[in-house]
Amino acid sequence: MTTVVSCKQLNKIYQQGSIEVHALTDINLTVEAGDFVCLSGPSGSGKSTLLNMIGGLDSPSSGEIMVDGQRVDQMNKSELAELRLHKIGFVFQAYNLIPVLTARENIEMVMQMQGDSKQYRHQLSMAILKEVGLEGLENRRPSELSGGQQQRVAVARAIVDKPCLVLADEPTANLDSANAENLLQLMRDMGEEHQTTFIVSTHDPLVMSHARRLVKLHDGKIIENHEQH
Amino acid sequence: MIHTASLLIPLAWRNLWRNRRRTFVILFAISLGVWAMIFTSAFLRGMSQQILDDTIYNLTGHIQIHAKQYLDDPVIDHRFSLIDDALFDSLNHPAIKQISARVRVPAVVASEQDSTGVTLFGIDPENEGDISFLQSSIIAGRYLDTAADPGVVIGKKLAERLETGLGKRIVVMSQDKNNEIVDRGVRIVGIFDSQMDGLESSCIFMGLQTSESLLKIKNDVSEVAIILHDSAQLEMITRQLQQENPHLDIQSWKQLEPLALVITELYDDFHIVWHLIVFLAMGFGIVNTLLMAVFERTREFGLFQSLGMKPGFILAQVWIESIFLIVLGLVLGNLTGWLSVLATGDGIDVSAFAQGMEMVNLSNVIPFVIIQDDLLLANLVVIILGMLTSLYPAWHASRLVPADAITRV
Amino acid sequence: MAGNWLLAWRNIWRQPRRTVLTMLAIAFGAALLVFSIGLQLGQYDLMIQNAVRLYQGLFQVQQQGYHDDAKIRTSIPGIELLARKLRQQSGLDSIAARANGFALISSAKRTYGSLVVGVQPEYEKYVSTLPGVIKQGRYLSSDNAHELVIGESLARNMKIKPGDEITLMGSGRDGSIAASIIPVVGIYASGSRELDRQLVQMPLAAFQDIFSMQDHGHAIVIYHEDVKQQSQLHAVFKDLIADQQQLVVLSWDEIQPGVKQMIELDYSSGWLMYIVLVAVIVFSILNTFLMSVLERTREFGIMLALGYTPYNIGRLVMQEAFILTSIALIAGTLIGLGVNYYFYIYGLTFSGMDEIARMYNMPAVIRPQISPDSVLIGPGIIFLFTLLAALYPASRIRKLEPVEAMNHI
Incomplete structure (x- = not known):
């Protein structure tokens, strides 16, 4: 098994006025390819910070992060953008989609930035829309879709171009349990089908139950890290 | 990209x-x-x-030619001859559209009622065409016929001031080439109404030959105004004329009308x-x-x-x-x-x-x-x-x- | 109440960058308007001052009809007595009588038509700058002297200098021939092309003698340095001559309508530009006002729920606009005033100014006017328009429903 993500001695310290806030303390974490990892813990425990850092949206105060063999903490803005574009997909809690683009355009956007041909994009996006069960809704804008549908589009966009890693930050927080269950099933299916690694942050027990590996954070430290099932 | x-x-x-x-x-x-x-x-x-x-189109033209000193002291003494081969040659230039030769001297006009100082223009009506407003602003009577036309055209304001009118006679007085005062009674054949009061009250126009004979300066003129086909050539033609006629004062409108x-x-x-x-x-x-x-x-x-x-x-x-x-x-x-x-x-x-x-x-x-x-x-x-x-x-x-x-x- | 102002003050600093940019737009407009209105008014002051000071006076008392048709017969009898009476009764010294005529004047070589003016040397110096700008020789010595002064250009054209005699020939008031040989004692350089080229002055008594005027004259020139007192003074002199119905008091703007009209034309085209500019600025900042209301819908909903009335909130929004606009206007006005003050001290000039100045007989340096008018008009207009612009978003608050507003994102 290849390692997709590895964090070594990761620290993040925020300066809030004159007070230092230790958001993450000495995090060591390895994620293997094809894994479905759940980061759990109460709010403020550092889940989102850790996710952001793996995705290169935020930089650590010390320590190193490797994603697919590359040092994320040493990249500049433009290299980070390249990394996210080609290797990482994101799903956020809400506001995942660009409001002025239709569902299909949202999905195709990443491919368009990668330079894929129109025909290829079209093919792929229609296929993935079908897979996530949104066939026929491809020309709707986000405001015309339900919350669950929006999150499905977000998942479709995250995996459409077969990234090695998808980071999902509380993807089910705004969904009712039926929709959340659906979405999780979708993510797992997609992960298995496309051989994609998922790291999902949550405090939803439902999500945790779906995870293959469960990582618990508390006050910026990993207090538990074990495989399930 | x-x-x-x-x-x-x-x-x-x-x-x-x-x-x-x-x-x-x-x-x-x-x-x-x-x-x-x-x-x-x-x-x-x-x-x-x-x-x-x-x-440009009210008498000035693009370029004017005068005798040296005329611009300082615009009187009969400072005139030049049109029968001048060098000048004639250099005016025969394809860039030049129109040439208007004039007598332009201070004069006094008197009616039975009043008299006043004016500028007397002797013009060849056929050559003034584009240069001057005159032909198009006649409101009574007629424009001058030929350079030998014995009548004069005066402005409406001047006619009012002199309490005279179309068909009446006025006396024009000026100095001839010997500095003698000469005068002649002439008939008003036309009245013009310019948009500019200044011109209307201070200029009178007579035939070029009539004015030359009055002032005893056969074939001499005070000024030649030139219109070019293309104003972009202004500087070049001015310079060329200046070089070819060093004895004359040749200036473009830019020097003549700096304002x-x-x-x-x-x-x-x-x-x-x-x-x-x-x-x-x-x-x-x-x-x-x-x-x-x-x-x-x-x-x-x-x-x-x-x-x-x-x-x-x-x-x-x-x-x-x-x-x-x-x-x-x-x-x-x-x-x-x-x-x-x-x-x-x-x-x-x-x-x-x-x-x-x-x-x-x-x-x-x-x-x-x-x-x-x-x-x-x-x-x-x-x-x-x-x-x-x-x-x-x-x-x-x-x-x-x-x-x-x-x-x- | 004070709490409301404090709230408004805090609200405008919630978006410091936007507020500052909006203020900059308003301040820029205010500074520009203060500067250019100050400059315009300063220039007009100068033009009027020069028009009045040089020769024509602030008022002239004339026989009815003389201004429209300056005939030598349209004269005022006993003009010196009348001038003396006006001096005594008004308490002003700067009142002088004049008589105007036209004559041919000849030197040994040249003859020109010229305006001849009879003046009272003793008082002329109070109403005109001419006596003070003698370049060669001297000014007229006394009321009775038989002598004249002549303009610089005319002297040059006639090739005369002080001490030379000239022959003067014209027609007198009674139609007789007016002729005299008279010595030139001085040459003036007024800077006005028109005067320097065509005007000669002699003592009034000599003029009356030569032109058979008896005790008549044509105008009593009244000068006062403060043009702003024009209307009061006009009434005073109108009263003083009320007993002579054939006399009129003309103000400078009637005597020289060109200057007045040029100012009016410039002023109206200036205003057109200012209005357009203010409109552009207002629409530029309208979005700020609009957004500051629209993006706070939720907040206003909560305020409504807490018992504020739409009127209260509307007033709060207007207070915010008022504070923002006022600060910007004060800053802009101070900047504009600073610039004006600088140019007031050091003068403003630009290339080409010399030419224009000479044409209109002004100094080649403009100093902005610094007065309540010049400082307050521009910012006042902007203030008005900006508050009008703020009314639009404020008026939208009336339509808010608390529950709906609170659910607004």
Whole structure:
């Protein structure tokens, strides 16, 4: 098994006025390819910070992060953008989609930035829309879709171009349990089908139950890290 | 690059219309500004062309030839001969459209009632054509027939002042070439009404040969006025004539009428100053509106970044949006500017300020004139400065930190 | 109440960048208007001062009809007595009688038609700058002297200098021939092309003698340095001559309508530009006002729920606009005033100014007027228009429903 993500001695310290806030303390974490990892813990425990850092949206105060063999903490803005574009997909809690683009355009956007041909994009996006069960809704804008549908589009966009890693930050927080269950099933299916690694942050027990590996954070430290099932 | 552009352009266009009211307000500000630039330009251009036309086509011409000293001391003594081979040769130039030779000396005219000082013009009516306003402004009687016409044409104001009129006789007095006072009774065959009171009350016109015989200066003239086919050749032809006729004083209208030159140049400078002022006034609005658009989309820019869009493309996205805005404003402004110039027809009538206008050598109707250069200048100022200023909000969008942007609600 | 102002103050600083940009737009407009209105008024002051000071006076008392048709017969009898009476009764010394005529004047070589003016040397120096700008020789010595002064250009053209005699020939008031040989004692250089080229002055008594005027004259020139007192003074002199119905008191703007009209034309075109500029600025900042209301819908909903009335909130929004506009206007006005003060001390000039100045007989340096008018008009207009612009978003608050507003994102 290849390692997709590895964090070594990761620290993040925020300066809030004159007070230092230790958001993450000495995090060591390895994620293997094809894994479905759940980061759990109460709010403020550092889940989102850790996710952001793996995705290169935020930089650590010390320590190193490797994603697919590359040092994320040493990249500049433009290299980070390249990394996210080609290797990482994101799903956020809400506001995942660009409001002025239709569902299909949202999905195709990443491919368009990668330079894929129109025909290829079209093919792929229609296929993935079908897979996530949104066939026929491809020309709707986000405001015309339900919350669950929006999150499905977000998942479709995250995996459409077969990234090695998808980071999902509380993807089910705004969904009712039926929709959340659906979405999780979708993510797992997609992960298995496309051989994609998922790291999902949550405090939803439902999500945790779906995870293959469960990582618990508390006050910026990993207090538990074990495989399930 | 190209693929991204095909993503960014529709994105920018759709974003522009996300808040229609706000876009319409700023679009109105830009269009109003551009309209103001174009309309004002057309007005100023009309004024300055009018000044130039009134200067050049009211007796001055593009180039004038005098005897040395005449301009200092415009009297009969300072005259020159037209039967001069060198001069004749150099005036036979393809660039020269028209040549008008004149006698132009101070004189006194007297009616039975009153007398006053005037400038006496001896002209060849056939050659004055384009140069002078005279032929087209006769309101009673007729224009001079030939250079030997025995009658005179005088202005309406002068006729009123002398309490005389068409068909009546007046006495013209001047000095002949021997400095003797000569006088002759002549009949008024025509009255002209110029838009300029000064000309109307201070000039009388008689045939060139009639005036030459009165002043005993056969074949001599005081001045030759020249009209060129193309005013762009002004400097070159002037220089050439000067070199070929060193014994004569040859000057272009720019030297003869420095005031007209200065005023038209000032107007030209003012175009730029005015454009900059108007641009500044709307520039603040453009920046502010775009900044609002950027800040309320903070989350979205974070999302773009997390999806792998490089900061440069985010900058481009906002920049393209602002260029759409500016270009739309330009189109509307140009259109309304052009329409409102059309609506003014021949120009605006400022005869209420007639005497004030005359002080700056202007007649009573100012046409609005749109020329390519002025349009270009206005549009360039707006597009270039507009693109530069909107770099600021675009730059702001590109340097948002993704994590902050995403987590901000 | 005070709490409301404090709240308004805090609210405008919630978006410091937007507020500052909006203030900059307003301040820019205010500074520009203060500067250019100050400059315009300063220039007009100068033009009027020069028009009045040089020769024509602030008022002239003339026989009815003389101004329109300056005939030698349209004269005022006993003009010196009348001038003395006006001096005594008004308490002003700067009142002088004149008589105007036309004559041919000849030197040994040259003859020109010229305006001949009889003046009272003792009082002329109070109403005109001519006596003070003698370049060669001296000014007229006494009321009875038989001598004259002549303009610089005319002297040059006639090739005469002080001490030379000239022959003067014209027609007298009774139609007789007016002729005299008279010595030139001085040459003046007024800077006005018109005067320097065609005007000669002699003592009034000599003029009356030569032109058979008896005790008549044509105008009593009244000068006062403060043009602002024009209307009061006009009434005073009108009263003083009320007993002579055939006399009129003409003001400078009737005597020289060209100057007045030029100012009016310039003023109206200036205003057109200002209005357009203010409109561009207002639309530029309208978005700021609009957004500051629209993006706070939720907040206003909560305020409504807490018991504020829509009127209260509308007033709060207006207070915010008021504070923002006032600060910007004060800053802009101070900047404009500073610039004006600088140019007031050091003078403003630009290339080409010399030419224009000579034409209109002004100094080549403009000093902006610093007066309540020049400082307050521009910012006042902007203030008015900005508050009007703020009314629109404020009026939208009336339509808010608390629950709906609170649910607004």
